[in-house]
Amino acid sequence: MRSWSLHVRAILNQVFPSRWIGRDGPIAWSPRAPDLIPPDFFLWGYVKDNVYATPVLNINEPRRRITDVVTAIPQATLHAVWREMQDRLDICRATNGAHVEGH
Numbered sequence: 001m002r003s004w005s006l007h008v009r010a011i012l013n014q015v016f017p018s019r020w021i022g023r024d025g026p027i028a029w030s031p032r033a034p035d036l037i038p039p040d041f042f043l044w045g046y047v048k049d050n051v052y053a054t055p056v057l058n059i060n061e062p063r064r065r066i067t068d069v070v071t072a073i074p075q076a077t078l079h080a081v082w083r084e085m086q087d088r089l090d091i092c093r094a095t096n097g098a099h100v101e102g103h
Contacts, residue, residue: 009022
């Protein structure tokens with residue numbers, strides 16, 4: 001393990017004692033864990049793509065843009081994301097949590 005990794009772990013242990021998730025951390029996270037929640041497979045990428053579609057001109061602009069993007073997500077899109085989430089959960093249940101390739 002590199003020294004920077006040890007440094008990061010030390011900070012995580014200090015700031016989030018017994019509460020951070022990571023490989024060999026206090027809360028284990030499987031390296032093959034599926035992205036099951038909508039923010040993991042949709043929201044963050046969608047927001048980032050829209051917030052940074054044009055250059056940011058000042059430090060206050062990203063917060064405004066994030067708020068604008070999130071509040072403008074169409075309800076039909078949110079319903080589609082929820083259906084995708086349900087499909088992922090169905091696959092996870094059908095495979096008993098085993099690793100699956102693509103979806």
